[in-house]
Amino acid sequence: MRELNGRPVAEAIGEEIKEKLPGVEMMLGRKPKLAVIRCGEKPEDLSYERNAIRRIREFGMEAESIVFPEDVNDNIFQRAFGKINEDKRTDGILLMRPLPPQLNEGFIISCMDSEKDVDGISPVNAAGLYLGTDGFAPCTAQAVVELLKYYKISLAGKNVGIIGRSNVVGKPLSMLLLKEDATVTICHSRTAELQKVSRRADILISAIGRPRMINSDYIKRSCVVIDVGINTDRDGKLCGDVDFEDCRLKASAITPVPGGVGAVTTAVLAKHLLLAANRDLL
Amino acid sequence: MRELNGRPVAEAIGEEIKEKLPGVEMMLGRKPKLAVIRCGEKPEDLSYERNAIRRIREFGMEAESIVFPEDVNDNIFQRAFGKINEDKRTDGILLMRPLPPQLNEGFIISCMDSEKDVDGISPVNAAGLYLGTDGFAPCTAQAVVELLKYYKISLAGKNVGIIGRSNVVGKPLSMLLLKEDATVTICHSRTAELQKVSRRADILISAIGRPRMINSDYIKRSCVVIDVGINTDRDGKLCGDVDFEDCRLKASAITPVPGGVGAVTTAVLAKHLLLAANRDLL
Numbered sequence: 001m002r003e004l005n006g007r008p009v010a011e012a013i014g015e016e017i018k019e020k021l022p023g024v025e026m027m028l029g030r031k032p033k034l035a036v037i038r039c040g041e042k043p044e045d046l047s048y049e050r051n052a053i054r055r056i057r058e059f060g061m062e063a064e065s066i067v068f069p070e071d072v073n074d075n076i077f078q079r080a081f082g083k084i085n086e087d088k089r090t091d092g093i094l095l096m097r098p099l100p101p102q103l104n105e106g107f108i109i110s111c112m113d114s115e116k117d118v119d120g121i122s123p124v125n126a127a128g129l130y131l132g133t134d135g136f137a138p139c140t141a142q143a144v145v146e147l148l149k150y151y152k153i154s155l156a157g158k159n160v161g162i163i164g165r166s167n168v169v170g171k172p173l174s175m176l177l178l179k180e181d182a183t184v185t186i187c188h189s190r191t192a193e194l195q196k197v198s199r200r201a202d203i204l205i206s207a208i209g210r211p212r213m214i215n216s217d218y219i220k221r222s223c224v225v226i227d228v229g230i231n232t233d234r235d236g237k238l239c240g241d242v243d244f245e246d247c248r249l250k251a252s253a254i255t256p257v258p259g260g261v262g263a264v265t266t267a268v269l270a271k272h273l274l275l276a277a278n279r280d281l282l
Numbered sequence: 283m284r285e286l287n288g289r290p291v292a293e294a295i296g297e298e299i300k301e302k303l304p305g306v307e308m309m310l311g312r313k314p315k316l317a318v319i320r321c322g323e324k325p326e327d328l329s330y331e332r333n334a335i336r337r338i339r340e341f342g343m344e345a346e347s348i349v350f351p352e353d354v355n356d357n358i359f360q361r362a363f364g365k366i367n368e369d370k371r372t373d374g375i376l377l378m379r380p381l382p383p384q385l386n387e388g389f390i391i392s393c394m395d396s397e398k399d400v401d402g403i404s405p406v407n408a409a410g411l412y413l414g415t416d417g418f419a420p421c422t423a424q425a426v427v428e429l430l431k432y433y434k435i436s437l438a439g440k441n442v443g444i445i446g447r448s449n450v451v452g453k454p455l456s457m458l459l460l461k462e463d464a465t466v467t468i469c470h471s472r473t474a475e476l477q478k479v480s481r482r483a484d485i486l487i488s489a490i491g492r493p494r495m496i497n498s499d500y501i502k503r504s505c506v507v508i509d510v511g512i513n514t515d516r517d518g519k520l521c522g523d524v525d526f527e528d529c530r531l532k533a534s535a536i537t538p539v540p541g542g543v544g545a546v547t548t549a550v551l552a553k554h555l556l557l558a559a560n561r562d563l564l
Contacts, residue, residue, distance in 0.1 A: 043487035124405065126413050130411075149313070165460050178470070183473040188463070
């Protein structure tokens with residue numbers, strides 16, 4: 001069994017960024033800059049933000065965090081968001097979601113400048129991905145594709161099973177994988193006989209958010225298993241959707257958690273920031 | 283084998299429209315109106331336009347056809363399109379595609395008022411369908427769902443195979459069927475061992491445009507077969523993607539061509555027109 005580590009994938013993306021960055025900096029007269037917008041202090045937001053900012057800086061670009069109280073008023077938030085959205089020195093925006101319930105998330109997202117929308121959440125980028133035109137895909141979904149490509153796991157004609165149909169992972173992944181000529185099956189909580197369906201996949205991607213649910217009963221021999229889940233188990237330990245130990249003798253390759261897809265996601269975010277700062281690179 | 287005729291489905295949609303139409307007419311002070319925009323005289327466009335206009339009028343609404351020469355200039359077309367798009371007495375627009383190559387189809391579609399976009403081609407409606415918010419789905423894709431519901435063919439948890447990944451049928455259908463809790467597999471020209479994959483489907487939907495390609499080797503016993511193809515065979519006879527005669531003893535139900543999904547599509551168009559004329563009904 002091959003362990004598909006995210007680190008070398010992230011490093012390769014970093015090399016690509018470092019090569020192109022001087023030209024972009026010259027053109028802009030400054031470093032590309034990401035604004036991370038967060039409401040409240042949810043631990044998972046803080047952790048992702050910390051990783052994202054560290055990665056962006058490590059790759060030689062700028063990132064700043066703009067924090068609102070959890071109970072921020074909708075008007076105040078919208079005005080502040082509008083200013084960041086229009087700021088000429090901000091190239092990319094990462095909005096930590098879900099926003100608190102008093103904010104009109106749908107409206108705010110629809111206002112986001114699609115060229116700054118480095119995590120592909122605006123309707124314009126969603127439509128671009130779905131219709132196959134262009135635009136940014138959500139970083140996690142893109143990270144899965146980057147990882148598969150880095151490890152030269154071919155997708156064309158392969159049966160790829162995706163467990164999860166969210167707007168953040170399942171649906172965008174299905175669109176990205178269709179574009180790579182994979183035959184895509186989207187499973188979810190209502191799928192009947194999930195094990196029977198998931199065992200048909202040459203490549204199985206799990207994005208369900210249940211600690212170690214996917215054991216060896218869910219995979220066929222020599223399957224490639226991609227674990228998008230980031231969960232905390234009963235002992236408070238970070239783990240994925242996949243029972244790594246139980247699958248390791250049956251799968252041909254598995255991504256670990258932590259250190260798998262998650263490690264690539266922030267590198268993709270950095271790459272999107274570079275592209276947002278210079279659309280000519282797209 | 284049950285033949286899933288489109289006519290009674292269309293009639294049921296017609297009844298629903300006729301029931302709601304008087305209230306909408308009262309509110310508007312006129313009948314809802316569809317503008318069909320066509321460039322050139324392609325036979326398939328003419329045939330679809332004729333059917334669409336007949337259906338709209340049969341259901342008591344108005345439809346008018348606006349025709350441009352095949353070689354219409356981009357500026358002239360855009361100006362004329364803009365006028366129709368803004369016309370307060372036009373509730374729905376059906377744009378016959380593909381547009382001739384000198385026209386900027388992507389730009390024109392992105393300008394379309396999404397509330398008049400009764401065939402769900404604008405990016406706003408595409409994003410709405412993909413993100414599961416709201417908006418019009420393309421009529422053909424919606425017609426498949428209406429037909430399945432009319433015949434009480436349950437979708438939740440079923441394995442649905444879609445052959446074809448177009449923006450007009452395959453992709454929107456996958457989104458509509460996910461919403462109905464089906465487990466969706468999207469196949470296409472690059473799918474390896476298509477027969478093996480398609481034989482797993484409880485419900486198989488073909489939208490590939492190859493005359494009678496889907497024979498009994500492609501379906502499992504008791505499968506429900508939905509034929510979205512409208513093709514002309516070597517003898518110039520109208521036929522679907524499915525070899526009806528070859529599949530009839532193995533399938534539990536099949537839609538005929540003509541008289542299947544196609545018959546429902548224009549009824550869905552009429553329903554979308556009514557909804558476009560009165561968003562409160564949505």
